[in-house]
Amino acid sequence: MNYPEKIREQAEAILVRYPEGRERSALLPLLHLVQSHDGYVSEDGIAFCADVLDITKAQVQAVSTFYTMYKREPAGDWLVSVCTNTLCHAKGGQKVFDALSDELDVGHNETTVDGKITLEHAECLAACDYAPVVTVNYEFYDDMDEDKSIELVRELKEGRRPIPSRGAPLCTLREISVQLAGFEEERTAGLEGNAQGDATLAGARLAAEAGIAAPAYDPNAPLLAKEPEEAK
Amino acid sequence: MSVTVPGPRRPREAVLDKLKPVVTKRWLSPGAWRLDVYEQLDGYKALRKALKHSEADLIAFMKDSGHRGRGGAGFPVGMKWQFVPDDGQDHYLVVNADEGEPGTCKDLPLMMNDPHAVIEGIIIASYAIKASRAFVYVRGEAIHAARRLRNAVREAKEAGYLGKDILGSGFDLDVVIHSGAGAYICGEETALLDSLEGKRGQPRLRPPFPATHGLYNKPTCINNVGTIAAVPHIVLGGAQWWKDLGTETAAGTMIYSLSGRVKRPGQYECVMGTTLRELIELAGGMTEGHELKFFTPGGSSTPMLSADSIDVPLDFDSVSKAGSILGTTAVMIFSDQDCPVVSCWRWIKFYAHESCGKCTPCREGNYWMVRVYERILSGRGELSDLKLLESACKNLLGRSFCGLGDGATSCVTSSLKFFRQDYLDYIEGNKQPLFDAEKIGAH
Ligand SMILES: Cc1cc2nc3c(=O)[nH]c(=O)nc-3n(C[C@H](O)[C@H](O)[C@H](O)COP(=O)(O)O)c2cc1C
Ligand code: SF4
Ligand code: FES
Numbered sequence: 001m002n003y004p005e006k007i008r009e010q011a012e013a014i015l016v017r018y019p020e021g022r023e024r025s026a027l028l029p030l031l032h033l034v035q036s037h038d039g040y041v042s043e044d045g046i047a048f049c050a051d052v053l054d055i056t057k058a059q060v061q062a063v064s065t066f067y068t069m070y071k072r073e074p075a076g077d078w079l080v081s082v083c084t085n086t087l088c089h090a091k092g093g094q095k096v097f098d099a100l101s102d103e104l105d106v107g108h109n110e111t112t113v114d115g116k117i118t119l120e121h122a123e124c125l126a127a128c129d130y131a132p133v134v135t136v137n138y139e140f141y142d143d144m145d146e147d148k149s150i151e152l153v154r155e156l157k158e159g160r161r162p163i164p165s166r167g168a169p170l171c172t173l174r175e176i177s178v179q180l181a182g183f184e185e186e187r188t189a190g191l192e193g194n195a196q197g198d199a200t201l202a203g204a205r206l207a208a209e210a211g212i213a214a215p216a217y218d219p220n221a222p223l224l225a226k227e228p229e230e231a232k
Numbered sequence: 233m234s235v236t237v238p239g240p241r242r243p244r245e246a247v248l249d250k251l252k253p254v255v256t257k258r259w260l261s262p263g264a265w266r267l268d269v270y271e272q273l274d275g276y277k278a279l280r281k282a283l284k285h286s287e288a289d290l291i292a293f294m295k296d297s298g299h300r301g302r303g304g305a306g307f308p309v310g311m312k313w314q315f316v317p318d319d320g321q322d323h324y325l326v327v328n329a330d331e332g333e334p335g336t337c338k339d340l341p342l343m344m345n346d347p348h349a350v351i352e353g354i355i356i357a358s359y360a361i362k363a364s365r366a367f368v369y370v371r372g373e374a375i376h377a378a379r380r381l382r383n384a385v386r387e388a389k390e391a392g393y394l395g396k397d398i399l400g401s402g403f404d405l406d407v408v409i410h411s412g413a414g415a416y417i418c419g420e421e422t423a424l425l426d427s428l429e430g431k432r433g434q435p436r437l438r439p440p441f442p443a444t445h446g447l448y449n450k451p452t453c454i455n456n457v458g459t460i461a462a463v464p465h466i467v468l469g470g471a472q473w474w475k476d477l478g479t480e481t482a483a484g485t486m487i488y489s490l491s492g493r494v495k496r497p498g499q500y501e502c503v504m505g506t507t508l509r510e511l512i513e514l515a516g517g518m519t520e521g522h523e524l525k526f527f528t529p530g531g532s533s534t535p536m537l538s539a540d541s542i543d544v545p546l547d548f549d550s551v552s553k554a555g556s557i558l559g560t561t562a563v564m565i566f567s568d569q570d571c572p573v574v575s576c577w578r579w580i581k582f583y584a585h586e587s588c589g590k591c592t593p594c595r596e597g598n599y600w601m602v603r604v605y606e607r608i609l610s611g612r613g614e615l616s617d618l619k620l621l622e623s624a625c626k627n628l629l630g631r632s633f634c635g636l637g638d639g640a641t642s643c644v645t646s647s648l649k650f651f652r653q654d655y656l657d658y659i660e661g662n663k664q665p666l667f668d669a670e671k672i673g674a675h
Contacts, residue, residue: 202499
């Protein structure tokens with residue numbers, strides 16, 4: 001259980017987010033934290049979380065196995081998730097998954113022999129308006145097809161980091177796990193990552209072009225018909 | 233039967249007029265996720281206004297506005313706030329940002345593009361229910377949303393909107409953005425609370441309800457993130473304004489999330505009660521060569537409707553009358569080239585995967601239904617399999633511990649009602665099997 005001082009400090013910083021006596025709430029972020037060090041939830045990671053929270057390893061393991069984002073085997077730098085839930089499936093998500101599976105020579109939840117890329121099929125990623133979608137370390141590549149997705153993983157294999165359609169410029173799975181543990185994005189470029197896709201803006205744009213807006217209001221109108229009571 | 237919907241180059245005026253961007257309007261402004269831009273766009277004005285009123289007045293106002301929850305059930309917001317007892321104990325506001333219901337895709341763009349609206353709504357809601365801590369449980373995969381929310385919390389704190397003595401009101405509040413780890417069931421509010429307490433996300437028995445025994449067994453109000461983000465707009469616009477944007481029984485606008493076989497899928501914020509025909513027209517019509525066959529009005533847990541329901545106003549009451557549920561207004565649009573049987577198979581696989589395993593009907597029922605679907609889709613189904621699906625649904629509906637089990641039956645029962653022939657086509661050998669029986673081990 002040889003975690004560096006930095007990880008121990010980060011663990012402390014996680015604990016204080018929760019009310020005193022309620023530190024167990026820190027378990028999910030702590031599991032993300034050990035993944036940021038080991039690339040998966042290792043035996044050591046489980047022991048570390050148990051130790052920090054003063055609970056049993058069995059209790060930690062019961063939690064870590066419940067959630068799909070905690071990996072039981074070392075994952076690659078790039079976690080490629082393909083949505084194959086119904087809507088994406090209808091629009092070609094399974095074909096995208098199959099093409100990537102062939103290209104990478106791995107199945108669901110498997111990592112390429114060079115240890116770089118892990119492939120998984122994902123359930124609905126809340127981006128059905130961009131179906132079919134693929135994410136790399138949870139950043140979105142929208143409106144994919146077989147060719148575009150193969151091109152995407154080839155670039156990753158060659159060490160490039162293609163810019164996502166929505167989300168921050170890529171960082172590795174370990175780096176993203178630090179953010180999942182609740183630490184702030186340190187890259188300005190990360191915060192600035194695009195979030196304004198065409199589908200997101202479709203309705204608002206159409207209304208703006210047609211000059212349609214919600215009815216105007218008087219922002220100073222009283223909240224209630226009667227005079228407001230004095231605030232405390 | 234399927235319906236062809238023409239897509240005029242520009243929607244007709246009367247249809248365009250259904251659009252009413254309120255909650256989605258700021259999404260158009262690049263940089264609205266930053267505090268300075270947000271403030272230029274009326275940001276934190278509602279908070280200043282709200283803090284001039286008593287907590288009780290705010291709750292009365294919210295009740296008056298008719299605002300209803302956007303998390304799927306449409307529960308009246310003011311009433312939920314009032315349920316939280318004012319008895320001097322610690323209280324919590326928990327914001328449900330676990331968006332994972334298949335089809336639903338409105339909360340992520342909201343958090344990514346307008347995170348301060350969420351934070352401002354949280355401060356107002358927390359003030360009303362006298363909570364000094366709020367948690368936002370963000371779906372783990374939604375990392376860009378979490379990133380921008382965390383940034384918004386930091387900016388708000390630096391500006392004095394969060395922390396101690398907010399804007400000199402004497403009110404203190406801390407907000408924690410908590411990322412989940414991939415489990416749809418954690419969107420169910422009591423499973424969410426267990427997950428937030430660092431446990432497996434499994435639903436709790438109710439009563440007692442979270443309003444009195446919630447997070448850490450303390451009074452807790454749980455609201456969807458879209459519910460909360462609308463609050464500042466309502467405070468500024470007023471109760472009557474919000475009511476006027478809706479229908480008689482449901483106030484305000486609705487974000488209809490259109491996905492599937494339309495030319496321009498996406499988020500369309502409209503007056504409550506817009507019909508599917510109007511929505512398809514707004515989205516540029518059906519995709520070339522596709523005819524409407526079926527749709528879900530509000531996510532995979534709401535029964536599918538056939539093309540016959542194209543003119544049903546999509547509001548709470550009318551959709552119920554048509555035999556479905558408004559849910560999250562995640563309108564998934566399928567065409568004559570999509571198969572309802574395949575769609576259900578994939579949804580049931582999802583429910584089987586996401587079942588938390590706590591109760592037998594859901595854990596076993598979904599597992600078996602996947603098997604039955606695979607048998608049918610591999611061409612080995614029998615007529616009795618349809619009875620088997622129906623009986624599995626009977627044992628699930630109303631007998632499972634939480635809404636996940638009930639929700640799973642929606643697509644099965646509704647597709648058997650509208651599209652029995654599509655099942656029969658596989659069973660009677662009129663349709664090419666979807667996959668090889670040997671390969672998947674169907675039996
Ligand atoms: C299986 C299941 C999943 C759910 N997922 C979500 C979700 O992701 N987001 C959400 O806001 N509500 C979800 N809900 C509904 C919540 O339990 C709860 O009703 C909602 O958060 C209340 O918020 P509101 O009153 O503001 O609508 C889910 C319910 C069930 C049964
Ligand atoms: S219905 Fe399903 S998800 Fe809900 S408690 Fe039972 S097993 Fe868990
Ligand atoms: S079905 Fe793929 S993102 Fe929703």
